[in-house]
Amino acid sequence: MKMISDTRLMFKRSIKHALRDPIWVFLNLFQPILYLLLFMPLLEGLGGVPGLPEGKTVQVFIPGLLVMLAMFGSAFVGFGLVDEIRTGVIDRFLVTPVHRTAILLGRVLKDVVILLCQCVIVTLIAVPFGLVLDIGGFAVSLLLYAFIAVSMSSMSYGFALIYKSEDTLSSTLNTIALPVSLLSGIMLPLVLAPLWLQTLAGINPFSYAVNASRALFAGNIASPDVLTGFIVIILLAALLFWWAVRSLKKMAA
Amino acid sequence: MPETCIIETNGLKKTYSTKSKGRKKLVEAVKGVDLSVKKGEIYGFLGPNGAGKSTTQKMLSTLIPPTGGAATVNGFDLLREQKKIRMCIGFVSQAGGTDPLSTGFENLIMQARLYGADKDTAKKRAEDFIRRFQMESFADRRASSYSGGQRRRCDIALGMIHHPAILLLDEPTTGLDPQSRAYLWEEIRNLQKDGVSVFLSTHYLDEADKLCDTVAIIDNGEIVAQGAPADLKAGIGADTISLDFATADIAVKSMELLQNAEEVENANAKGNTVHLHVKNMEQVLPSLLRLLDTNRFEAQSIALMKPSLDDVFLKHTGRSLREDNYNENDQ
Numbered sequence: 001m002k003m004i005s006d007t008r009l010m011f012k013r014s015i016k017h018a019l020r021d022p023i024w025v026f027l028n029l030f031q032p033i034l035y036l037l038l039f040m041p042l043l044e045g046l047g048g049v050p051g052l053p054e055g056k057t058v059q060v061f062i063p064g065l066l067v068m069l070a071m072f073g074s075a076f077v078g079f080g081l082v083d084e085i086r087t088g089v090i091d092r093f094l095v096t097p098v099h100r101t102a103i104l105l106g107r108v109l110k111d112v113v114i115l116l117c118q119c120v121i122v123t124l125i126a127v128p129f130g131l132v133l134d135i136g137g138f139a140v141s142l143l144l145y146a147f148i149a150v151s152m153s154s155m156s157y158g159f160a161l162i163y164k165s166e167d168t169l170s171s172t173l174n175t176i177a178l179p180v181s182l183l184s185g186i187m188l189p190l191v192l193a194p195l196w197l198q199t200l201a202g203i204n205p206f207s208y209a210v211n212a213s214r215a216l217f218a219g220n221i222a223s224p225d226v227l228t229g230f231i232v233i234i235l236l237a238a239l240l241f242w243w244a245v246r247s248l249k250k251m252a253a
Numbered sequence: 254m255p256e257t258c259i260i261e262t263n264g265l266k267k268t269y270s271t272k273s274k275g276r277k278k279l280v281e282a283v284k285g286v287d288l289s290v291k292k293g294e295i296y297g298f299l300g301p302n303g304a305g306k307s308t309t310q311k312m313l314s315t316l317i318p319p320t321g322g323a324a325t326v327n328g329f330d331l332l333r334e335q336k337k338i339r340m341c342i343g344f345v346s347q348a349g350g351t352d353p354l355s356t357g358f359e360n361l362i363m364q365a366r367l368y369g370a371d372k373d374t375a376k377k378r379a380e381d382f383i384r385r386f387q388m389e390s391f392a393d394r395r396a397s398s399y400s401g402g403q404r405r406r407c408d409i410a411l412g413m414i415h416h417p418a419i420l421l422l423d424e425p426t427t428g429l430d431p432q433s434r435a436y437l438w439e440e441i442r443n444l445q446k447d448g449v450s451v452f453l454s455t456h457y458l459d460e461a462d463k464l465c466d467t468v469a470i471i472d473n474g475e476i477v478a479q480g481a482p483a484d485l486k487a488g489i490g491a492d493t494i495s496l497d498f499a500t501a502d503i504a505v506k507s508m509e510l511l512q513n514a515e516e517v518e519n520a521n522a523k524g525n526t527v528h529l530h531v532k533n534m535e536q537v538l539p540s541l542l543r544l545l546d547t548n549r550f551e552a553q554s555i556a557l558m559k560p561s562l563d564d565v566f567l568k569h570t571g572r573s574l575r576e577d578n579y580n581e582n583d584q
Contacts, residue, residue: 002369009366017354088348092411095314095344096367097336 003099010098010106017080018114025114028073032065032122039187040129051189055130062126063141063213064186066119070145071206073118074111074152075177078160078169081107085164090251101245104157108241111153112146119145134219141216144229148209150237152177158244161251184210208232259327259419259450260290260313266321267308282308284474285322290419290452290467295445297465298454299562301574305474306454307347310421313452314344327418340368343412343420347427351407353397357388360396360407361414368415382410386440402433409440413449420444422453426460438464458562458574470566477569482562489560489568491518492534494541496527496552507550514544534559 018025040061047054084090093103119142127133156173163169183197184190184206190198201207212229220226267283283305290296298306312319313326315335324331327341352360361379370378383392386406391399396407405425412420425441426434441451441464455461461468462482469479478485498504501524508527512520516537518530531537534557545552566574 006367009363013352013355013359013363016359020354084352086348087353088346088350088408089352091316091346091348092344092350092364093367094316095339095342096364096415097339097369098367 002097003102003105006099006102007105007109010102011109012106014107014110015113018110025118028069028114029118029121031072032069032118033125035065035068036062036122036126036129043188049192051191058126058130059132059217060189060214061187062123062131063217064184064210066122066141066145067148067184067206067210067213068181068186069118069122070115070148071152071181072177073115074149075156075173076170077107077111077153078156078158078173079166081157081160082164082166082169085160085251090248094251100249104154104241104244104248107157108150108153112149115145115149116142134217137216137219137221140221140226141213144209144212144216144233147230147233147237148206151205151233151240154237154240154244158240158247161244161247180204180206183207186210189214205232205236257292258289259292260288260296260324260452262286262288262309262313262322262324264322265309265312265319265324267305267312267317268320281474283312283319286471286474286476288469288476288479290450293445293448293450294466295441295451295453295464297461297468298452298471299456299458299461299468299566299574300454300471301456304471306471307423308474309471310344310423310452310454311346314342314421315339316344340415341418343415343417345408345412345420345422345425347423349404349408350411351396351399351404354395356395357392357399357403357407357410358383360411361392364411364414370415378414382414386410400433401429402436405429405433405437406440409437413444417449419450419452422451424454424456426455426457434460456574462562468562470562470569472566472570472572478565485562485565486560489564491530491532492560493558494529494531494534494538495556495558496529496545497554497556498525498527498550499553501525503550507545507552510544510548510550511541514541516541 040058043052043057043061046052047057052060081090090103094100123131123133123138155176159169159172163172183201183204185193185201190201190207193201208229209232211225215223215225264285264287265283266281266285269280269282271278271280286305286309298309300306308317311317313324313331315331315338319331326338329337329341331338351357355363358379361382362375365375365378366372383389386409388403388406388410391403396404399407409422409425426437429437438460441453444451453465466481467479468482468485469476471477496507498507501522504522504525504527508520508522511517511527511529516531518532520527520529529541538557542552563574566572
C-alpha cells in the first residue's frame, strides 16, 4: 500500500535527521533528569500526605515525570516542520504523488520512537533512587506515552502548518502546554488540590493519562484508571492527528 | 497542423479571503488567466512580485485549488485528474525544496522513491542526475553547505527525477550570481532539447527576452500581453538610432540628408543630436553610415536603442518593471 511505503520513507528520513543531530535527543532528557535529581528529593520529605505514600514518593513521581517528558518532548517538534515549509521541502513533497497522511505519520512515528528511548533512559536512571519497576506495567505505560507523543506532536505540527512561523508557534505552544501540564497532576498528585482545581483538572485529558501512568507503575494493569486513561488519550491522539493532516491538506489553499 | 498545447488555462482564478482590521477582504491574486504553453517550448511568465506568477504556478502544479476557471495540463483536467498531473509535471518553487539536512544524493533518492521507483531504480536515477547536472563534487555533502547555484541545480534535478513532460520553475535564477545563472540557462535549454516543456516565471527582463520562446506579461493577476519576445517588442514600434555631431548645424544638415533615405521612418534633430526611427537597425545602420560618409558628415558618437520588454510592460501597465524591481530592493 502506498501509504505504508510512503510512511516508511518519511519515517526513515526523519530518524536519519534526528540521529545526525543527536544532541536534541539528549537535550530533551536534560530537563526530566534535573527534576529527578533536584526536585524529587524535596518530595521525600512530603511522604505520608494523601497521594504520596511514605517511602514511595519516587513510585508516584516518576510516572508523572514520564508523562511530562512525553508532553514536552513532543510539543516543540513543529519547529522542524516550520523550517521545512520555509525551505520548500513540504511543497516539494506535496507536488509528488506521495500519500498526504504519510508526510505527517512518518514524522510522528519518529517522535514516538525517540520519546520511548528517552522514557526508558529516565526510568533506568530512577531505579537507583528506589523505583520498583513492574515490567508488565511499564511496558503498557510505554504504549500510553506513545499516544501522548502522537497527540502532542500532531498538535505541534498542526499549529506549525497553520502559522508557518516560529514566533507564533512558540508562544501558542507555551500557552497551551504550561496550564495543561500544571492541571494534570504531574508534579504532585491532584488529591492534594482544592476542589475547584480538581474540577478543572477533570476536563484536562492529560490528567487521565497521569492517573493511568501511576496505576501502571503501581502494577495495577487492570485498574479502571488505566482503561479510562487509554480511551481518553487514544481519542485525543486520533483527533489531533486528523486535525494536523487536515491542516496539511489545506496549508496553501 | 496546429501546434499542440501542453498547458492550457481558461479564466483560471484564485481569490483569497484575508482579514484586515477585522473586516473580511477578498484579494484577487489571479483574475482569470488564459494562457497556452506549447509543447516543447520555454514559456516565460514575466511580471513584478505579487503579480500572481507564483499563485498561477502553484495552481497548475496542484498545490492549491483554483477558485474559478479551468485548465488542462498534459491533457489532464486540473480539477479532476490531479494525481495524473502530479506524475507528469515537475515543480521547483522559489524556496527550492532541497532538504538542507540531507545530502544531494539522499534528496534525489528520496524524491525518486516518492514517485514510486524501487531502491535500485532510485539509486540509478539519482546517479544519472548527479552526472547530468554536474553535481559529483558536492552530491555527498549535506545540502546546507551548498552555494546558491549548487542548491538550485539540486532543486531542479529533484524536479526532473521522474522525467516529467513539463517543468514549472518559479523564479529559478533569482539571487544567483551571473555564472550560475548562465549555467542554469544552458541547462534549461538542454532540457528543452530533450523535449521537456518549460514554464518559468521571472522578473528579469533579459531572462524572459533571451531564454523564452514565448513570454506572457502578467500584472495585478492579469496577463496583459503574450507572444514571442521579438513580436512583443516589434509591437512597440521602431528602433532608435541617435547620432551626435560636432555642431547643431551639421546635425540639421545630416538630418535632412538622412530623412530622405528610404530606411528611415522619421528623423529629428535636437541640438547636436539626430534621432532616427528605423526598423531593423542592425541591417540599416551600415548603409546609413555610408551615406553620411560619402557626404562628409562625421558622426562623433552613435547610440542604439531597441525597444525592450520593459517598454512592452510600460506600454501595457503604465509602469516600468525596472522601477518596480528597484523599489522592491529598497524596502
